[in-house]
């Protein structure tokens with residue numbers, strides 16, 4: 476039998492633990508008993524990017540999303556706390572909490588897919604999101620990411636208000652730096668969102684986002700980075716489901732408002748049908764919401780959650796299977812970039828990119844992002860790229876665009892898209908270096924006075 480500790484040691488040890496806990500070393504508030512708080516931050520419905528951009532960046536200490544600016548430009552912004560005034564919606568919110576816990580767990584015990592919905596559990600297994608991995612991801616997240624991204628992934632962690640650009644709100648399912656091609660789902664439908672491939676998330680974590688406060692976590696090693704990526708998907712799906720239900724209760728678009736005005740007593744059913752239709756049509760393009768509802772005793776958030784989670788996970792799986800095809804580099808790899816390629820890329824840039832990247836990005840106007848936050852189209856003369864500086868990273872950006880910023884993919888034409896794509900990349904890679912630009916391009920970008928000789932040498 477092991478010898479019991481002398482009492483003095485126990486007293487000392489417990490005193491030490493108490494000090495640890497009260498001084499925060501024990502991370503009391505982020506321990507395994509932690510539960511996700513309900514959403515209180517506004518839901519921005521950026522269905523169309525407003526014509527008029529934001530007046531500036533929000534000042535330090537203020538939230539990254541200014542509701543006033545958005546509303547003044549015709550964007551709908553929903554306030555989750557107003558749900559308490561909708562009598563029938565309390566049932567939905569209680570059910571959402573229940574389903575969220577069942578499918579996503581809590582920070583101490585995250586999962587994807589309740590054990591009694593084997594189909595969802597199988598999809599999360601296909602994404603490699605097992606409970607051990609998610610638990611490791613959550614533990615690391617609570618240690619390394621919450622200060623910026625917040626416990627729920629709302630991007631409102633303690634440090635967030637003083638960072639520009641603001642840490643990402645991970646709850647909407649939107650990501651910027653993705654290498655998945657545009658594709659249809661096996662049922663023929665477009666994904667609800669442009670999903671990242673898991674390796675895109677791992678790369679963001681490994682490299683960080685240059686020019687922002689998002690650091691590189693490369694030293695953690697591959698396993699922990701994959702666990703973190705899995706947990707990011709967990710948080711993201713959880714947040715997206717929550718946002719979809721809140722939107723279902725509160726959205727005031729024309730179609731819903733007209734239907735409700737005609738039949739106010741049926742508001743709950745009208746709104747439920749609207750939500751369900753997208754998830755139903757994805758399973759079966761012929762499905763009829765009215766027929767389906769006729770068989771359902773009453774709107775069921777449990778059923779909606781299962782269908783929505785199923786769809787999200789299938790979209791992440793499909794993104795993984797559809798990488799952007801990268802055509803072979805059409806020039807000789809051991810020779811300098813041919814001037815004709817840079818000239819051709821410059822022409823494409825002038826035709827397609829200057830609307831946003833005015834004066835090559837040196838005089839870009841601010842724009843809203845899908846989250847309602849503010850972004851400046853990159854100054855492309857600076858050689859600073861959030862999503863990576865390798866030619867392949869730049870290729871991905873132009874081949875897919877940056878969906879949450881409404882940056883469209885480049886139009887590379889039908890005749891020689893591979894050449895056009897690499898010409899654009901070659902132009903962008905040379906742009907920050909006047910000495911690498913052919914004379915005629917340099918004169919247009921940096922002015923006639925900057926002769927080749929006065930450019931900095933490589």
Ligand code: HEC
Pocket residue numbers: 615616619620621622623624634638640641642643649650651652653671676679680684687688689690692703704707861
């Ligand atoms: C110091 C603050 C900070 C910390 C710590 C931090 N991030 Fe970030 N993160 C950011 C910022 C800022 C952005 C958004 C940059 C932008 O959109 O311009 C971001 C963006 C992201 C994105 C979005 C990438 C995309 O493609 O859109 C992911 C995913 C992410 N962070 C995950 C994490 C994870 C996981 C951790 C912890 C391991 C973490 N971050 C730690 C600040 C931080």
Ligand code: HEC
Pocket residue numbers: 651823824827828829830831832842850851852853855859860861862863869872873877880881882883884885886899903
């Ligand atoms: C509708 C506006 C818009 C158009 C058009 C547009 N962009 Fe962008 N672009 C943006 C915004 C906004 C950002 C900044 C994203 C950020 O910082 O998170 C950006 C960023 C970039 C970046 C930097 C990516 C990084 O990793 O930081 C590159 C490269 C780029 N754009 C290239 C292009 C090219 C090439 C074209 C034309 C084929 C183009 N853009 C057209 C809005 C646009």
